[in-house]
Amino acid sequence: MRTLLASIFCITLAGNLFSANLLLVKNGLIMSLAEGEDAPFTGYMLVDEKGRIGEVGKGSPGEKITAKTVIDAGGKFVIPGFLSGHSHPWQSVWRGIEPSGTLGEWLNGIHYKYAAHFRKGDFYAFTLHGDLDLLRHGITTRLNHTHRLSDQDLYMEQYEAEVEAGGHFIFAYVPDRKSSAENSIERLSTLMEKAEILPSPNPCLGFCLNSFGNFFGKELLAKDTLVARSLGLDLQVHYLEDPNESDSQRRRFSWFEEVNALWPGIVFGHFIHPTEEILDSTIEAGGAMIWNPLSNGRLASGLADIPHYLEKGLRVGMGVDGQASADLSDPFENMRMGLYALRMKYQDPAILRPLDVIRLHTIRTAEILHVEDEVGTLEPGKLADFLIVDPASPPTGPVFDPYGTLVLACSSSNIESIYVAGRLRVKNGSVIGHDAPALEKEVTRRIEAIKSRQKKANPDSEEDHHQSDRFGNEDT
Numbered sequence: 440m441r442t443l444l445a446s447i448f449c450i451t452l453a454g455n456l457f458s459a460n461l462l463l464v465k466n467g468l469i470m471s472l473a474e475g476e477d478a479p480f481t482g483y484m485l486v487d488e489k490g491r492i493g494e495v496g497k498g499s500p501g502e503k504i505t506a507k508t509v510i511d512a513g514g515k516f517v518i519p520g521f522l523s524g525h526s527h528p529w530q531s532v533w534r535g536i537e538p539s540g541t542l543g544e545w546l547n548g549i550h551y552k553y554a555a556h557f558r559k560g561d562f563y564a565f566t567l568h569g570d571l572d573l574l575r576h577g578i579t580t581r582l583n584h585t586h587r588l589s590d591q592d593l594y595m596e597q598y599e600a601e602v603e604a605g606g607h608f609i610f611a612y613v614p615d616r617k618s619s620a621e622n623s624i625e626r627l628s629t630l631m632e633k634a635e636i637l638p639s640p641n642p643c644l645g646f647c648l649n650s651f652g653n654f655f656g657k658e659l660l661a662k663d664t665l666v667a668r669s670l671g672l673d674l675q676v677h678y679l680e681d682p683n684e685s686d687s688q689r690r691r692f693s694w695f696e697e698v699n700a701l702w703p704g705i706v707f708g709h710f711i712h713p714t715e716e717i718l719d720s721t722i723e724a725g726g727a728m729i730w731n732p733l734s735n736g737r738l739a740s741g742l743a744d745i746p747h748y749l750e751k752g753l754r755v756g757m758g759v760d761g762q763a764s765a766d767l768s769d770p771f772e773n774m775r776m777g778l779y780a781l782r783m784k785y786q787d788p789a790i791l792r793p794l795d796v797i798r799l800h801t802i803r804t805a806e807i808l809h810v811e812d813e814v815g816t817l818e819p820g821k822l823a824d825f826l827i828v829d830p831a832s833p834p835t836g837p838v839f840d841p842y843g844t845l846v847l848a849c850s851s852s853n854i855e856s857i858y859v860a861g862r863l864r865v866k867n868g869s870v871i872g873h874d875a876p877a878l879e880k881e882v883t884r885r886i887e888a889i890k891s892r893q894k895k896a897n898p899d900s901e902e903d904h905h906q907s908d909r910f911g912n913e914d915t
């Protein structure tokens with residue numbers, strides 16, 4: 440820690456403390472991922488006092504450009520922070536569980552078994568644990584596709600953790616099933632107003648709706664769609680993930696049409712098993728999908744035919760899903776899992792390039808989440824969410840093709856530092872401002888308590904498949 444503080448101090452001294460600019464990164468190999476800017480270049484990036492990118496340029500910044508902190512990124516890659524368009528951070532404390540289970544068995548092993556035994560503080564600690572894990576792995580903007588395992592107070596702990604964690608978030612709200620549409624609109628509007636006035640730099644980049652209507656009934660889907668559309672928000676749903684439910688879920692596609700849920704705001708999480716007609720109708724409606732290859736591989740859900748979707752014109756983004764089904768939330772691992780699986784399927788290495796897949800995990804996801812003016816590329820005006828990646832630590836050898844080294848040979852352990860809105864948030868794997876060992880102890884204690892409550896409630900059964908609904912909502 441002392442060394443870290445000393446190095447920050449030295450870097451700061453190297454800059455101009457009187458400058459209005461927050462940060463100057465120089466000599467880095469910049470991969471801006473901006474449209475039309477495919478070739479990386481050695482250059483600099485200037486961040487203003489509001490944490491936004493002021494300038495990105497080739498070569499040296501010259502002596503006139505100064506900043507409070509100057510970072511020499513020589514020999515390193517400077518890239519935009521990753522986005523996860525679909526995550527359940529609270530699942531971070533359930534990794535490795537049901538390691539050979541299907542999606543149904545896995546849900547039984549977490550949601551159905553333990554949902555009733557969560558108590559005050561659990562959701563907060565677990566979500567914080569997951570958020571810090573996503574941030575540490577280079578995901579600077581996450582969509583928290585929340586779950587409502589219990590009552591309103593416990594549910595909202597997920598929001599409170601999002602605010603505290605650092606990094607940017609989008610909150611996918613699950614309306615209380617017992618509430619009317621009007622009531623949900625009112626509650627969510629109040630929350631949105633509260634989020635708007637969070638201290639600057641505001642960590643909340645937006646909201647959307649998370650509905651389970653396609654599992655529990657057309658009426659619920661209709662109500663949630665009404666809430667989303669009334670507030671001008673997207674509706675993101677798990678759809679066509681489980682291969683064992685493909686037929687029944689495909690039949691329910693008509694529900695989306697019937698309740699007016701096929702509009703540009705519809706976002707399907709997973710979307711692995713659409714028929715050609717479902718795919719065409721989704722594209723025609725302007726809908727989108729979030730691809731989660733690590734989770735889809737772990738749960739044997741299947742491989743979404745991304746090249747086909749892209750060729751037809753579907754908007755595709757990427758996510759790492761919850762950390763209990765993508766147990767290592769490393770976006771590099773996620774990109775490779777997807778890239779290699781598709782290359783195996785097509786037996787064509789050109790079917791998706793490293794540059795294509797990293798754009799899916801950054802700017803394409805930002806576009807789907809409506810935050811493309813804020814994050815996703817390194818361009819003037821955007822928030823300075825970026826990673827400094829050192830291909831020499833751990834060593835990956837000489838660089839022949841920067842995107843090749845970045846996407847095929849690097850991992851989260853090559854991330855030297857992570858900045859969010861121009862502020863250093865992670866240095867060499869440690870999240871600044873959080874006591875990770877203390878949190879680790881706390882979540883372990885909380886998990887033990889949940890397990891013991893569950894066992895006490897079911898003394899005769901090792902395997903209690905408590906029948907709340909598919910995603911843990913108590914069916915009352």
Ligand SMILES: [Zn+2]
Pocket residue numbers: 525527584677708760761
């Ligand atoms: Zn999910």
